[in-house]
Amino acid sequence: MSPLNPKVISVILALLISAITSGFLWFVPGTPGGTIFIAGATTFFATLILVFYVLDYLIFEEINKIYDTIQRLKLKDFNLSRKKITKSVNPLKKLNNEIFVYVAKKQREIDELRRMEQFRREFLADISHELKTPIFAAQGFIHTLIDGAKDDERVRDKFLQKAAKSLDGLDALVADLLTLSQIEAGEIKMHRERVDLVKVTHEVIEQLEPRANQREIKVKLHTPQDQIFVKADAYRISQALTNLIDNAIKYGRDGGKVNVTFTEDKKDWEIEVKDDGPGIPPEHLNRIFERFYRVEKSRSKEKGGTGLGLAIVKHIVNAHKSKITVMSRVDKGTTFSFKLDKIEEKLAGF
Template structure:
């Protein structure tokens, strides 16, 4: 048995206290032997019980808990009861819980820093790749012209148009990156006011009519009223609707339809943008709002876009204290839905 065992320590202390008590009474003249025995036995058992309780329940048990806590922290098990921390009067128990909470908090901070560092590396890699593509394309066309192709009028015009298209794509990418970074940093505040959702949507549809016509796609707006008033930043909601409807046109099927529907709840208006295109496979649905994430990269590149549209939409909707959801079935189409506060 270990000498640090609380039972052994309690017995040793009880024997010492009992011996001292009995010895003291032994030297007092006239003390009966029976009284000395009773006093010795009483002091032995009282010391044994008290010492064992203090050592085992108040010290050793809490030290073992601290050790267990350290083991849990090594395994990154951060479950703890806040109620126990608040109600505990044992200083060792409080110390144990404080250590646990502090280390758990620091570990979460470390994990978050690691996650952000990984995200930063991936983001820089994505940005570098996205910037490199239009720059190299424009660079190739221009150098070809410099090397002599400029003398051929047809080749010159064709290459200049392609270079301009690449630079336009680069400009759109930089603009979207700037918008996204400003929204995430809180530099762009949502100026929420009373705006007509129907008017905003009509304006967006008018802007995209040519693109829809080129693919023989019909945009159908379903609204229960000619005016729907919501509390929102009109410019940002217009930007979100533009991205959603533009995506529905780009990735929908030729000759298909895009449905924009408004439905009224008690406190909100629900906005849905739906297409009847090829849909999105289930394994991609939880990632489509990530920056630069594309379901089919080659197909997405051909159709243009910066890969940041849905990320911008998500942040705009979140800034309006709402949430955007997506439902999709392969070969059946995709629907994006979010809500805005209703006002009279």
């Protein structure tokens, strides 16, 4: 048995105090032996119980809790909330509580810093790769022209068009990066006002019609009303719809359909954009809104895009106090949906 065990310490202290009490009474004249024995025994058991309680419940138990807290730090296991930590007048218990709260807070900060560092490394790697592709392509075409290909009119025009296309892609990437960074930093505020959702959607479909025609895809709007008024930022919602419908056209089936559907709820209008493409495997669904994440990188590169469209959509929808959801089945197509606050006709003066 360890010498620091509270039982051993309690027994030793109880024996000492009992011996001192009995010894004192022994030297008192006329004290009966039975009284000395009873006093010694009573003192021993009373001291044993009292000291054991103090050591075990008020000191050793709390020291063990502090030790457990340190062990949790090593294991990063801090699941208790501050509400579960009871207040106490025991200074050791209060110390343990404060250590637990402080260490848990610092551990969360460390974990967040590590997560952000990992995100920074991945982002730098991704952005370097994304910027390198159009820059190197444009460089190659221009240097080829400088080296003499400019004298051939047919080759010159072809290479200039390809260089321009690469630079247009670079411009789109930088513009999307700037937009995404401004939204995340809160620099772009949503100017929510009365918006005719049907009108905005028709404008987006008309804008993307040439691209849909190239693949013989029909984009159809299904709406129960000629006008639907929602509380939204017209420009940003148009941007979000453009990204969603453009994605549906890009990844839809040749000669297929893209359906945009409005469904009324009590307080909202739900917007759905559905394609009939190859769908998204389940293991990718929780990551498709990340920057530069592509389900099939080679095919995505062929179809163009910056890899930031869905990330921008997510932030725009979140800024409207809504949430975008995705449902997809392999070979059955993909549906993106989100909701916007409805404005009743009687509130048309909003």
